[in-house]
Amino acid sequence: xxxxxxxxxxxxxxxxxxxxxxxxxxxxxxxxxxxxxxxxxxxxxxxxxxxxxxxxxxxxxxxxxxxxxxxxxxxxxxxxxxxxxxxxxxxxxxxxxxxxxxxxxxxxx
Amino acid sequence: xxxxxxxxxxxxxxxxxxxxxxxxxxxxxxxxxxxxxxxxxxxxxxxxxxxxxxxxxxxxxxxxxxxxxxxxxxxxxxxxxxxxxxxxxxxxxxxxxxxxxxxxxxxxxxxxxxxxxxxxx
Numbered sequence: 734x735x736x737x738x739x740x741x742x743x744x745x746x747x748x749x750x751x752x753x754x755x756x757x758x759x760x761x762x763x764x765x766x767x768x769x770x771x772x773x774x775x776x777x778x779x780x781x782x783x784x785x786x787x788x789x790x791x792x793x794x795x796x797x798x799x800x801x802x803x804x805x806x807x808x809x810x811x812x813x814x815x816x817x818x819x820x821x822x823x824x825x826x827x828x829x830x831x832x833x834x835x836x837x838x839x840x841x842x
Numbered sequence: 843x844x845x846x847x848x849x850x851x852x853x854x855x856x857x858x859x860x861x862x863x864x865x866x867x868x869x870x871x872x873x874x875x876x877x878x879x880x881x882x883x884x885x886x887x888x889x890x891x892x893x894x895x896x897x898x899x900x901x902x903x904x905x906x907x908x909x910x911x912x913x914x915x916x917x918x919x920x921x922x923x924x925x926x927x928x929x930x931x932x933x934x935x936x937x938x939x940x941x942x943x944x945x946x947x948x949x950x951x952x953x954x955x956x957x958x959x960x961x962x963x
Binding site: 734765767769771775776777778779782783788789820822824826828829830831832833834835836 | 877879887888889892904937942947948949950951952953954955956
């Protein structure tokens, strides 16, 4: 089973600054990597798929990069509504299996 | 507007059973794969099961294989999860999520608000 490891566990950033979140896979997942945002009491929301494509309606300040085993989610200028928990997720097509990282909590500094 | 509404959660004793439902609207349900993802209290997300648009392909996480059964009724725009032999570690919010694209979508673009399952004596 592919293990996804996110770092850091908690990231403290001031509004207006840039945030960089990392996700590492235990083996290559090609570009089958997605990022989700989850706020307290809410369902996750898809931000990025295919490692770098923004989902419908996602602001341009969110960007994803990487392939293989190393991935990054960058939020260029943090807004108040961006403080949340972020999860990466990989897809393995044989056997079909999905794995989430343990999450990075982005908090206000 | 895409909507996914889960129901059927509640309190059940260890070893018991529960059936979750997910009512879909706002899209052509029969064209999309569907999934269940759960989240234990205060914990991260865990994929549970997936079913292709025509029910031809079904997959489970090892943690639920042999105990849970996913199904769908395209005529009723509904997704189901039959959960048997429930354990304390199955306690979680269960989310219904739509596969974004293809028979086995690599990610999930719409999620319901979840239904809480608590397994306790």
